[in-house]
């Protein structure tokens with residue numbers, strides 16, 4: 001099965017529950033933190049963004065979508081007894097594998113190492129997204145730490161999100177790979193909006209400069225109008241040090257540059273509205289539909 005065949009699949013799942021709304025003024029947002037290249041800061045930003053959202057804006061579920069080679073448990077020094085592999089094998093339900101992380105964030109752990117889970121075919125991927133969507137604890141934000149690259153594992157998980165946050169930095173390959181990822185997600189998966197975050201920047205101007213370079217590169221593919229700049233995260237050794245000690249930035253260095261940047265990012269994401277459905281496979285599809293109805297009523 002190639003990518004194009006996955007776009008219009010509609011899932012039939014268990015009866016949608018309204019559990020996913022916990023405050024009347026909030027809808028469920030599913031934010032994929034992604035990039036075309038490794039080492040761009042996805043795991044660091046996903047963990048800290050989830051924490052910042054949980055501090056102020058509602059209940060958060062953090063998904064480690066590096067399904068066959070877990071990131072988040074290692075980054076936070078957690079030792080989950082079960083993980084997504086046990087859900088796929090039918091041993092556990094999705095609710096049973098969730099563990100509590102910092103600031104009350106709920107985490108869905110990936111397998112420590114399972115090559116089969118790193119190379120799921122599209123059908124298995126869709127099944128996995130379906131199973132994750134059965135998670136039943138009230139939630140306002142789902143933050144997904146995606147793998148890197150432009151393979152199916154990356155594009156399908158991005159397809160399933162309501163918001164795609166693409167990280168860029170001044171690594172020579174970062175912009176090129178970001179363009180490729182955005183191009184595939186737009187052309188094949190019909191995604192229409194890409195939130196861009198400049199990471200590891202020297203200054204606010206440096207962040208804007210990187211975004212403008214990305215926009216220029218996107219013009220030739222007609223993608224520039226689909227980008228929305230979300231600001232920047234300063235290069236900050238406190239962020240590195242915090243994760244080295246398996247903590248979030250807010251635990252030890254809550255007043256540093258990167259903590260302020262991540263707090264601002266959480267604030268802007270709390271205001272961004274959900275786009276209309278693009279017709280593709282979506283995580284929590286039925287919950288989101290249900291919430292839209294509540295909103296528009």
Ligand SMILES: Nc1ncnc2c1ncn2[C@@H]1O[C@H](COP(=O)(O)OP(=O)(O)O)[C@@H](O)[C@H]1O
Pocket residue numbers: 035037038039040041042043044045199200201233234235236237239240241243258
């Ligand atoms: N804003 C930042 N400032 C300093 N170091 C950062 C920043 N963001 C990420 N890092 C560091 O970059 C490295 C890669 O980050 P990681 O989150 O593992 O990337 P990815 O998940 O994209 O592979 C880690 O050492 C992390 O501490």
Ligand SMILES: [Mg+2]
Pocket residue numbers: 042043044071
């Ligand atoms: Mg990572």
